[in-house]
Structure formats: C-alpha cells, structure tokens
Amino acid sequence: MERRGLQYFTLSEIEPRIWFMLTGCNFRCRGCFRPARDGGGVLLTAEETVERAERACMKCYGFLPDKAMITGGEPTISREYLLSLVSGLRERGFREIVLMTNGYAIGAHDGYADDLKNAGVTEIHLDIKAFSEEIHRWYTGKSSRYVLEAAKKIHEAGIDLLIQTIYIPNIVGEDEIEKIAAFIASIDDNIKYRINPFAPTFAYERVSRIPTIEEMERAYEVARKYLKNVIISRSCYREYPTPPPQRTWFTVYPDLSVKRRSMRDQNEERMRWLRRPVEKVIEDFNREVGWDYALRERILASESSAATAESTDAAESEAATATVRVRFSSALLHITEERETTLNLNGAGAARSGDTLFEVLSILAEKYGEPFRKRVFDGERVNDFVNISVNGRMVEDMRMHVKGGDEIIIMSVISGG
Numbered sequence: 001m002e003r004r005g006l007q008y009f010t011l012s013e014i015e016p017r018i019w020f021m022l023t024g025c026n027f028r029c030r031g032c033f034r035p036a037r038d039g040g041g042v043l044l045t046a047e048e049t050v051e052r053a054e055r056a057c058m059k060c061y062g063f064l065p066d067k068a069m070i071t072g073g074e075p076t077i078s079r080e081y082l083l084s085l086v087s088g089l090r091e092r093g094f095r096e097i098v099l100m101t102n103g104y105a106i107g108a109h110d111g112y113a114d115d116l117k118n119a120g121v122t123e124i125h126l127d128i129k130a131f132s133e134e135i136h137r138w139y140t141g142k143s144s145r146y147v148l149e150a151a152k153k154i155h156e157a158g159i160d161l162l163i164q165t166i167y168i169p170n171i172v173g174e175d176e177i178e179k180i181a182a183f184i185a186s187i188d189d190n191i192k193y194r195i196n197p198f199a200p201t202f203a204y205e206r207v208s209r210i211p212t213i214e215e216m217e218r219a220y221e222v223a224r225k226y227l228k229n230v231i232i233s234r235s236c237y238r239e240y241p242t243p244p245p246q247r248t249w250f251t252v253y254p255d256l257s258v259k260r261r262s263m264r265d266q267n268e269e270r271m272r273w274l275r276r277p278v279e280k281v282i283e284d285f286n287r288e289v290g291w292d293y294a295l296r297e298r299i300l301a302s303e304s305s306a307a308t309a310e311s312t313d314a315a316e317s318e319a320a321t322a323t324v325r326v327r328f329s330s331a332l333l334h335i336t337e338e339r340e341t342t343l344n345l346n347g348a349g350a351a352r353s354g355d356t357l358f359e360v361l362s363i364l365a366e367k368y369g370e371p372f373r374k375r376v377f378d379g380e381r382v383n384d385f386v387n388i389s390v391n392g393r394m395v396e397d398m399r400m401h402v403k404g405g406d407e408i409i410i411m412s413v414i415s416g417g
C-alpha cells in the first residue's frame with residue numbers, strides 16, 4: 001500500500017475547509033517557495049491520512065467540513081494513494097474536493113483525469129509555469145508537454161478547471177502569458193485563468209523581481225483578449241468570487257498537535273527553512289532511512305563490516321579516494337534491494353573507467369539490470385519521474401563529471417511505496 005509524506009493540515013478560520021500538505025514533488029521550480037517539495041513529513045497511507053484529517057477537523061471545528069484542498073509538494077505523484085485519499089474523503093461526506101497540481105502526471109498517464117473525476121475531485125487548480133518548452137524546462141526541470149496535455153484531459157473529464165501562472169518579469173512575461181491564454185482559449189475560453197506575481201523573498205532562487213502593477217495589468221489585458229474569466233492577484237480584478245483574506249488559521253501536525261498561525265509565523269518559518277544549509281537538505285532526505293527499520297538494520301550491519309574491512313586495509317583506503325557513494329530513495333528499493341552502494345572510479349569495482357554521471361548510471365544499470373535503466377534514464381536523459389543530486393545539487397546534465405568523494409542521490413519521486 002502506497003504511503004505519502006504528510007507535512008501538516010491547515011484549517012481555515014473563515015469557512016470550514018481543510019488543506020492537505022503532502023510532501024515531495026516531481027518538479028524543481030527555481031522560484032518554488034514550498035518546503036513541502038523536498039519530502040519529509042510523516043509517511044501515512046491514504047486511509048491513515050483521512051483518519052487523521054477527520055480527527056484534526058473534530059479537534060478544531062467539532063464537525064467535519066465538506067470542503068478539502070489537496071496540495072503540496074505535488075499531490076499527483078502517487079496515483080493509487082491520491083485516488084484512495086479522494087475516495088476516502090468522499091465517503092466521509094466531503095463534497096468539494098479541490099486538487100492543486102502541476103499537472104505533469106495527469107498529462108503523462110492515460111485515464112488519470114477520468115479516475116480523479118470518478119473518485120470525487122470536483123475542481124483542479126493547474127499551474128502552467130510557462131508555455132515555451134525551453135523556458136518550462138529551464139524553470140521546472142521538466143517538459144511543458146504533459147502539463148499542456150493535462151489541461152485538455154482535465155477539461156475533457158468534466159472537472160472544473162482553474163489555470164494559474166506566475167508572472168516572472170523577463171522570464172514569464174506578457175509574451176508567455178499571451179501564448180498560455182491563447183492555448184487555454186483553444187480548449188475553452190470560459191476556463192478560469194489567474195495570474196499571480198512572482199515573490200522573490202521566499203523563492204529557492206531569486207530569478208527575477210516582483211512585477212509592477214502596470215506589468216500585471218498589461219498581462220491581464222493580454223489574457224483578456226482570449227479568455228472571459230481572468231483575475232490578477234487578490235486585490236486587483238475579480239472576474240469571479242474569491243474568499244476574503246484571513247488573518248490566522250489552524251495548523252494541525254500529523255501527531256494532531258495544533259498551532260494557531262498567522263502570515264507572520266508562516267513568513268518566519270519560510271525564512272528559517274530557506275536559510276538551512278545544504279547539509280540540512282541532505283539530512284531531510286536522510287530521514288527516510290528511519291522509515292524502514294528492517295532495511296536500516298541491514299544497512300547498518302553492512303556499513304559496519306565495510307568499516308572494519310576499510311580500517312584494516314591501507315590499500316583500500318587509498319582506493320576510497322576515488323570512491324563515489326550512490327544512495328537510492330525508498331521507491332527504488334524493489335530494484336536495487338539496497339539503500340546505497342559505492343563505486344570505485346579507478347576501475348576496481350567499476351565496469352569502466354569513465355567519470356561522467358552517465359557512465360556512473362550505466363555501471364549501476366549493469367549491476368541492477370534493465371529495470372533500473374528503464375526507471376532511471378533513457379539514453380542520455382534522466383527520466384521524468386526521477387531526480388538526481390550530486391553533493392546536494394540537483395543535476396539534469398548526464399555529461400556532468402563526478403569524482404572520488406562525491407555523493408550521488410537518486411530519487412524516484414513516486415516515493416514511500
């Protein structure tokens with residue numbers, strides 16, 4: 001049974017509704033400000049998540065609301081989990097179930113949009129980060145193709161659709177917004193479209209500045225040439241109703257502790273999180289090790305015998321200077337059957353003496369077989385649902401050189417399975 005990380009629930013103070021913050025994402029948006037994208041949280045099955053949501057609502061409201069918002073991170077990366085979560089909410093009487101997504105998995109997998117509709121999703125908020133392939137790949141690390149496909153599939157499935165784009169000056173500006181608006185109109189010019197301003201303060205990378213109100217208004221005018229329902233930020237234009245802003249809300253953690261938070265708390269938390277060093281990012285990933293205790297014991301046993309061997313063999317210690325450590329996320333364990341491995345770039349223990357990421361992955365494919373190759377890479381491209389970091393930095397280019405002492409982490413985003 002699939003599990004997903006749950007960071008926390010948020011319960012609104014102005015109308016009864018609950019937000020599910022699921023962790024992990026298949027994109028690496030440069031301007032992302034969501035801690036949830038990096039994984040972590042508490043791993044739960046869909047049924048366990050629904051049960052805790054029910055208890056969180058009873059604790060804060062004393063009753064179950066009928067509106068749920070599922071967000072993250074990216075909620076769609078585990079299909080089985082998401083469909084069970086939505087069905088479970090439906091069975092408990094939730095009538096409005098809104099999914100917030102980058103759409104990639106929905107566009108890439110046949111029948112996903114229909115399954116979501118049948119399970120009970122009533123509305124989808126789809127982010128189109130950019131229309132042009134080059135800009136989309138640069139900004140998110142992935143192709144725009146499946147995101148655009150997702151817009152069509154969601155609309156065809158008959159789910160209410162709101163599409164959103166962040167205006168990022170000099171990157172996703174008027175031109176891109178015009179292309180997105182024209183594309184949406186080619187599906188249906190009644191689809192709702194919202195343009196939000198880029199907020200560099202909390203972004204992973206400050207790739208641009210906050211757009212001016214004039215730029216936002218021009219973007220609005222451009223989009224309005226194609227679409228009937230356009231809105232820019234909360235305070236400017238309202239072509240359809242949005243709820244009033246709220247000052248505080250309840251955050252309920254997976255252990256059901258409750259904290260009443262405000263925008264100020266949230267901003268402080270984001271700043272603290274953004275300042276965390278690379279080691280902390282790796283440490284967050286490492287927390288997964290604790291999730292499978294039997295496996296962990298095996299790893300610890302093999303590590304301690306490796307350490308003993310190393311300490312008694314000086315030659316090995318010398319060879320270790322050319323050793324690359326490769327670690328795998330839990331979703332790859334059914335293929336690798338081990339949490340990590342080491343490769344010696346001098347040739348001992350390696351099938352060839354190359355030193356690019358592609359060559360390291362080829363060596364691993366020889367070790368773990370065709371299922372590994374199929375899951376992780378295709379020719380000289382990293383597969384769409386896989387992220388690879390070298391020494392804590394995400395990499396896309398398989399020609400990147402690696403050297404002794406480097407640590408490579410291979411994460412399949414369908415994690416926790």
Ligand code: SF4
Nearest residue numbers: 025027029032073102
């Ligand atoms: S889709 Fe992009 S912005 Fe959204 S959580 Fe993933 S990386 Fe962040």
